[in-house]
Amino acid sequence: MAIIKHAARQTLGQLIGANNPPVEVPDDSQRQYAWGKKEVDTYWEDIQKFMRARQTGSEASAEYFIGPIVTITDDKVTSRSLLDGQQRLTTSTILIAAIRDTLGQMASTEARLMANNIQRDYIARKDGRHSSPQLFLTLSLFDRDFFKDFIQDWNETTGKAASTENPSRPSHKLIQDSYKSFQTHIKNALSAISLDGERLDWLDDLKDCLVKGLVFVEIQTPTSSDANEVFETINSRGKDLSTVDLVRNFLMEKSRDDAEKGRVNNAWQALLDRFERKEDIEKFLRHFWVSRHGDVRSHSLYTTIRSSLTSRFEDDFPRYEVRHFAAELQNASGRYIDLLMCATDCDPFNDLLEEVRALNADACYPLLLAISAKNKYEEICEIAKAVLTFYVRWTVVGRRESTLLEEKLFGLAKSVSDGLTIGSASQLIRDWTPDDETFYSDFETVPVPRSTQARYLLTKIEQHLRASEGVDDVVVADSGAVHVEHIYPQSPEQDYRIVEHSAWIHRLGNQTLLLGRKNRAASNRPFPDKAEAYESSSLLITKRTGVSRLWEDTTASWNTQGIEDRQRDLAKMALEVWPINASTDRGISWPVNLG
Template identity: 55%
Template sequence: MAKIKQAARQTLGQLIGANNPPIVVPDYSQRQYSWTRKEVSTYWDDVLKFKKGWDSDGENSAEYFIGPIVTITDDKVSKRSILDGQQRLTTSTILVAALRDSLWTIGSDESKTMANHIQRDWISRKTGRRTPPEYFITLSQFDVNFFRDYVQTWDELNGRPDSFEVPGKFSHDLIKEAYGFFSIKIADHLADLPGDNEKLDWIDDLRACLVNGLVFVEIQTPSTSDANEVFETINSRGRDLSTPDLVRNFLMEKSRNANEKARVNSAWEVLLAGFDKREDIEKFLRHYWVARHGDVKSHSLYTTIRTTLAARFQESGYSFNVTDFSADLETCAERYQDLISSGTGEEDFDLVLTDIRRLGADAIYPLLLALTGRNDYSVLKEISMACLSYYVRWTVIGKRESTLLEENLFKLAKEVSGGLDLQLTINHVRTLIPDDVTFLADFQKATLPKTSQARYILESIETWLRRGAELDDVAIVSKVNHVEHIYPQKPESSLRMPSHNELVNRIGNLTLLHGRKNISASNKPYPQKLNKYQTSSLLLVSATKIDKLWDVSSATWRAEGITERQKFLAGIAVKVWPAD
């Protein structure tokens, strides 16, 4: 059980104020800054709502409890290392800085003096003319320099610097966006006030509300392991903590020396530089673990990693250690980034990877990741095509249970990591693919309500037709085509078929058209759309029996025409996504 030195009520001013020990986010600790516009906007709305009560009752008003934080304090309490609560304290500091800069913008002597006081009291101070600033909150190595440059740096004669470090990570962009959001909101409020005195009063009231009214419970612990246990307990009770943060904390805890900690940080630098969002890192971690150990669910990923690695470190006497795991994680992250970006440099393989990404067929990645550890990219086109055919035939067209496909591919990924060779892997995937008879039957009755899937299926068929006719593929670039319902989604009432809902998203009723979609024209009867079809350069329009959907003699839509066209397309699809 964790040891807790004390748990005490702390205002924001007591946590980041000049007369209290500085807050430091240690390098083994929490994630980068991760609050998006959604969290920042909610925080701002809550602060303004609380301020209304504060304006009425002052310090007698109810406090705004913003949550617990977990810190590690040394015996001298000269500084506090924060393990949980970084996001809230960082966002609060950004808001305080935005208030400081709004005061400076007003431009009066009094407003500039107030801005300098905010800087000295709540952001940083200098104890001497030639001493460096002491910052009241220091972020981890991934954000510290950008945060200081963009938020904390200040000149009492000139205010905020005119130029800043260019954002280099997605967390830097989020810091910049949070600051911009607060600055705009403050400016909007000040614009409604008649004069400088009213503006100064409003800013000062908001500043007092923040530093005196926002309340935390600080849980002080004596060691990293105690803090980690409290941290995980708090975050297992309903809050969604990032798995990468927990994994990194665990690895730093298990590191026996500075070199091992540096190796963990090196791996995390690769993760943070290579993925656009935290969610992408979480997905990679799961796929990495699946590729090595088989299926694991997202909600239990951290617990599984921690339990497995702790046992393995102990059993091996650390012959397999934090350095080994971090090095493998880093290498796999680089290969995984190649896969999801279609950036392997092998053109044919990259084309299949692009299709996998467009379909959102994430279940294929663990197997491909495992294979890249044992094979060159140049030989992986065939297995990737087999996996793609499996996914299209099983999931997209067959609408079968996707969890079974995942189980099959995840099990195979583990076997590949254990030594299964490429050809045996290909053979095994082929045994999983629904056969041609099954696929033809599935395709002839399939619907595609998802536009992304419909566009992929239709463009793939168009590509096959064009290559058979020895035509170029320029006309099928996704961005210049839209999915067209031949029989309209909203037909004129007199032309609406009785089985409308069953027919409208059938593949036989779908085609591609070049250019921006004209919704009103798309809902017209066939004769009024005929000119668009006749002038299209797409073979999907001119060579797939679209005319069968309209009965010229009765001037009505034909349900049988959708069935006939879909059967024709099924005969093509079985060649586009072959079983062997």
């Protein structure tokens, strides 16, 4: 049970005011700035509504409760470490700085004096001209220097920030964007006010709304453990707190000394530098855990990690410490980025990773992460091929339950981490893969409405045709010059519309690839108007798979039998493109009629 020393109402001015203990975000317990345009604009709109209500003078509109914050305080409350509430306090300080800078750029002496007072009372103050500023809000190491440089270290003479550090992290860019958004909002509001005196009054009212009207409940706790428990309880039902933040706070709590805390911070700094978004870090964290321990759902990831690691950290033998987990996490993140970016030191493996990315086959990554931890990339090409064949035959074409595929691959990832060999893992994948008879039956009737999947399937068949004929390969899958073409149009002219249109439009036999920018008007025309484009195409899947069978010249109408026939022939090729075992017999031999 968490110990709460004190819980009290505090205005924003009391929290970050000059006559109160400074607030510092400790390096061992918080995240970087995360508010984007949506959150900042909502915050501004809320402040404007509150400002208008406050001007009515009614007692009910005198204050605006913005939420709780959690701090760790010493006995004499001479300092406060902020565990929860960073986003709100940081954003409020950014808005106060935008008000300060607007005043600082005005011509009047009164405006400049108001700006200086705001800086000294609510952002930072100096004891002398050459002394370092005393900051009323200090962020954690991830954002501290940039926030100080861009927002807090202000030159009273010029009315501008003393210097400008370039943003080096996504959180820095968000701080910069939030400031610019507030500047724009203030500028737009002032444009409707003509007199300088009234502009000063409006800015003064806005400042008062913030520092006197915004109210928090500060929950003071004696230790980081107590604060973490309160923090998790407050955020357990909200979306403001991510799994990534919770895991980092937990690791800091379990760290035995400053060296271990430093190791965690190093790992988290690497994650922030390697991944562009918090959501990407969270996906990696889940895939890392799955690669070691098997399936776990995103909503229960933190509780699972906390429960498991707590037991391991408390065991005396074998000794497993926070620093070990942090190092494993950091090392795995480098390999994970290589997998995502298709940037390993093995080109054939990178080509297979491109296929995983083209299919958005995220379920493959935990297994690939587990295998790559113990094997060289060139050694795992065969199992990567087997995984792709399994994924295509099971999910893309077979349209079977994807959660069952995940269950199999995630369980296999854990088995590999526990010592299962690549050969045994490959055999298991082949055992799970739908056989040739089943795959052929699935393929000859499957609709593929998702253009990314259709592009992938058609591209692989194109590459197979080119390899069979010894024709130079071309880049298709990621080329913006190639589009998926529906031979029978998605929006045909009414006179040429097929009965049961929706049943045929996305059949793979009705789709092909074309070079050149898609001409939607031409694409919707009858076949004779498009025949020349197909016949002159340099892509073999368009030129040599009998697309003309889809049109009946005698009746001048589209022919659904042609769609079936062409898809059946594509299915025969697919057996060779995605074989269960590439090193043995290709399976059933099917004659292909290209019409």
